[in-house]
Amino acid sequence: xxxxxxxxxxxxxxxxxxxxxxxxxxxxxxxxxxxxxxxxxxxxxxxxxxxxxxxxxxxxxxxxxxxxxxxxxxxxxxxxxxxxxxxxxxxxxxxxxxxxxxxxxxxxxxxxxxxxxxxxxxxxxxxxxxxxxxxxxxxxxxxxxxxxxxxxxxxxxxxxxxxxxxxxxxxxxxxxxxxxxxxxxxxxxxxxxxxxxxxxxxxxxxxxxxxxxxxxxxxxxxxxxxxxxxxxxxxxxxxxxxxxxxxxxxxxxxxxxxxxxxxxxxxxxxxxxxxxxxxxxxxxxxxxxxxxxxxxxxxxxxxxxxxxxxxxxxxxxxxxxxxxxxxxxxxxxxxxxxxxxxxxxxxxxxxxxxxxxxxxxxxxxxxxx
Amino acid sequence: xxxxxxxxxxxxxxxxxxxxxxxxxxxxxxxxxxxxxxxxxxxxxxxxxxxxxxxxxxxxxxxxxxxxxxxxxxxxxxxxxxxxxxxxxxxxxxxxxxxxxxxxxxxxxxxxxxxxxxxxxxxxxxxxxxxxxxxxxxxxxxxxxxxxxxxxxxxxxxxxxxxxxxxxxxxx
Numbered sequence: 001x002x003x004x005x006x007x008x009x010x011x012x013x014x015x016x017x018x019x020x021x022x023x024x025x026x027x028x029x030x031x032x033x034x035x036x037x038x039x040x041x042x043x044x045x046x047x048x049x050x051x052x053x054x055x056x057x058x059x060x061x062x063x064x065x066x067x068x069x070x071x072x073x074x075x076x077x078x079x080x081x082x083x084x085x086x087x088x089x090x091x092x093x094x095x096x097x098x099x100x101x102x103x104x105x106x107x108x109x110x111x112x113x114x115x116x117x118x119x120x121x122x123x124x125x126x127x128x129x130x131x132x133x134x135x136x137x138x139x140x141x142x143x144x145x146x147x148x149x150x151x152x153x154x155x156x157x158x159x160x161x162x163x164x165x166x167x168x169x170x171x172x173x174x175x176x177x178x179x180x181x182x183x184x185x186x187x188x189x190x191x192x193x194x195x196x197x198x199x200x201x202x203x204x205x206x207x208x209x210x211x212x213x214x215x216x217x218x219x220x221x222x223x224x225x226x227x228x229x230x231x232x233x234x235x236x237x238x239x240x241x242x243x244x245x246x247x248x249x250x251x252x253x254x255x256x257x258x259x260x261x262x263x264x265x266x267x268x269x270x271x272x273x274x275x276x277x278x279x280x281x282x283x284x285x286x287x288x289x290x291x292x293x294x295x296x297x298x299x300x301x302x303x304x305x306x307x308x309x310x311x312x313x314x315x316x317x318x319x320x321x322x323x324x325x326x327x328x329x330x331x332x333x334x335x336x337x338x339x340x341x342x343x344x345x346x347x348x349x350x351x352x353x354x355x356x357x358x359x360x361x362x363x364x365x366x367x368x369x
Numbered sequence: 370x371x372x373x374x375x376x377x378x379x380x381x382x383x384x385x386x387x388x389x390x391x392x393x394x395x396x397x398x399x400x401x402x403x404x405x406x407x408x409x410x411x412x413x414x415x416x417x418x419x420x421x422x423x424x425x426x427x428x429x430x431x432x433x434x435x436x437x438x439x440x441x442x443x444x445x446x447x448x449x450x451x452x453x454x455x456x457x458x459x460x461x462x463x464x465x466x467x468x469x470x471x472x473x474x475x476x477x478x479x480x481x482x483x484x485x486x487x488x489x490x491x492x493x494x495x496x497x498x499x500x501x502x503x504x505x506x507x508x509x510x511x512x513x514x515x516x517x518x519x520x521x522x523x524x525x526x527x528x529x530x531x532x533x534x535x536x537x538x539x540x541x
Contacts, residue, residue: 003381003415006521007388012415040537042429047437056437059414061429065533068524072533075414075433091440095413181538188530192523 001095002191004070011072013187014095015180018120019102020112021081024141026058027170028102029078032180033060035173040065054080057092064184074184081116090123098135098187100179102170103158105140105148110157117158135186137164139179144169381411381474384519387508388418394500395420402493403485405464408478409471409501410435417475424480435468435478456494458487469494471501 003012017025026046033044042061049055057077064072077096079089093099101120103113121131140154151167159165164182168175383391395407399421406421408428414436416428424431438457446454457468467479467490477498481490511517 001380001413003383003411003413003417004523005383005388005417006519007383007385008418012413014413014415037537042427045430045434056441059430059433059437061427061433064537067533068526068529070523070526072526072530073415073429075429077433087444088441091437091444094440177538181534184534184538185527185530188526192525192527 002097004191009070011067011070011191012075013072013097013191014075014077015098015100015183015187016093016096017076017078017100017102018089018093018116019081019139019141020104020109020116021053021083023081023102023104023109023113023116024139024168024170025078025081025102026054028100028139028141028168028176028179029058029060029076031170031173031176032062032076035177036062039063053082054078055085056080056088067188072188074187076180083115083119086119086123089119090126093120093123094127096134097190098183099131099137100183101136101138101158102141102168103138103154105142105154106145107147107149110149110153113154114157132161135183135190136161137166137179137182137186139166139168139170139175141168141170143167144172144174381415381417382512383417383508384512384517384521386517386519387504390504390508391418391501392420394497394504398479398493398497402479402481402490404479404481404490406480408432408435408480410476410478412436412439412474412476421480431478435466435476439468439470439476467491467494469498471498472505475501475505477501 001014003010005012017028019025026048030044033041040063042063044058044060046054046058047056048058057079060076062074062076064074066072077092079085079092081089099120101117103117124131124134138159140148140151142148151165155165164179164186166175166179166182168179170176391409395409395418398404399407404421406419406424408419408424408431409417410432411417414433416432419428438459442454442457446452453470455470457466459466459468464480464482465487467481467487469477469479471477477494479490479494481487508517512520
């Protein structure tokens with residue numbers, strides 16, 4: 001879902017390249033990455049297999065620039081196209097604000113295209129969303145192949161709603177930017193129309209704001225080459241620009257802590273062990289100093305003091321490397337002055353007594369013989 | 370525990386004042402925990418705000434990967450019969466990342482090195498998560514009932530978008 005950050009003057013959107021395996025989604029994103037001017041793009045990150053097949057997603061941040069005073073940033077993702085990666089595909093699709101469907105024009109791949117489009121619709125439905133209401137454009141990719149599937153056939157099977165379509169070749173880069181431009185326009189238009197509905201209870205309503213730009217007539221299936229023209233006339237408004245707040249249907253969070261986290265906590269017990277004692281000390285030390293302070297303040301003070309205590313203990317721990325195993329804690333607890341002398345005297349007496357006892361035992365032993 | 374289901378089902382909107390409050394909580398967290406930096410990321414992988422040292426890595430990419438990582442572990446949680454794992458930890462040789470879910474929509478991403486400890490970070494994360502959950506509830510409430518004084522309107526972007534898109538995409 002779109003994130004609008006008025007404080008940072010930013011709008012963040014998520015665009016997903018969807019389609020069957022090997023249709024050219026990753027290649028399209030690579031083209032976008034190569035050709036986007038520096039300063040408008042971040043790194044292209046791929047989570048892929050050794051064989052360069054997308055395992056989870058490819059990702060690239062794209063900075064569109066400042067539009068109406070807001071910095072617009074798109075996050076571009078590709079999904080893994082292979083049929084058996086549907087669960088990861090769904091994860092990437094979650095919260096998408098716009099979709100570019102990359103269909104493969106290779107003869108014999110029509111079924112794969114259709115299957116993938118059906119899969120997209122199903123996955124969205126499962127998330128409580130409707131493909132007909134999400135900004136969508138279609139790339140008919142691999143048009144540079146000899147004897148590709150006819151555009152009319154692709155249109156008939158994949159584009160019943162007549163969304164904008166583009167004949168592309170990700171290999172050469174032809175048409176890829178036009179498709180991205182079209183989806184960008186549709187998404188921005190969708191944000192504006194959604195905003196009038198007041199997302200998240202925001203009273204951001206523009207009284208007389210005109211609905212999104214009317215754009216040219218929708219391109220017919222065989223009009224698709226128009227998309228290849230630089231002007232982006234292929235952009236057209238979605239059927240229901242007003243419909244917005246789509247429930248995502250995501251599960252609520254579980255309050256339970258994770259197992260790995262718990263394991264890690266067990267591995268790092270030091271602060272937990274130190275905490276109660278330090279807190280007691282702090283309570284004693286702080287109480288007379290600020291008797292009238294509100295509870296909240298006292299707590300935060302004690303937390304700071306606790307923090308310092310913990311750090312101190314850690315430092316002492318680190319320094320005392322030699323017989324560090326036993327009794328690391330007492331050092332900060334006992335005051336240095338009189339306690340040390342008493343201890344010394346006690347040990348000296350003990351030593352003398354032990355010595356005397358040993359001497360007596362030795363004399364007795366000698367007298368025996 | 371927050372159940373900001375309203376928030377989950379719609380877009381996230383943050384106004385100046387909201388973010389100021391969130392930033393203060395994060396700055397306090399960084400100071401107390403000794404972390405290098407902290408990022409607040411939504412579940413779609415967009416960064417909301419950050420505090421602490423300016424990280425050397427690409428913040429957009431790390432945000433996207435954090436969200437992806439959380440999504441993947443959610444699936445693992447489902448397989449185990451859990452609804453979600455609320456915390457994740459990635460340990461490195463020098464730098465570590467602790468991720469904690471806040472409510473339904475956001476993830477607290479803490480990056481820390483060996484100048485502090487995981488225990489220390491976790492100690493303050495728990496408290497920070499609670500504070501942020503309360504804050505998000507307040508934000509949501511104030512936006513819903515219109516009492517947020519900072520509510521702004523989004524200008525119509527369609528016209529100005531055209532020029533920007535032309536400049537960026539044409540000629541490529």
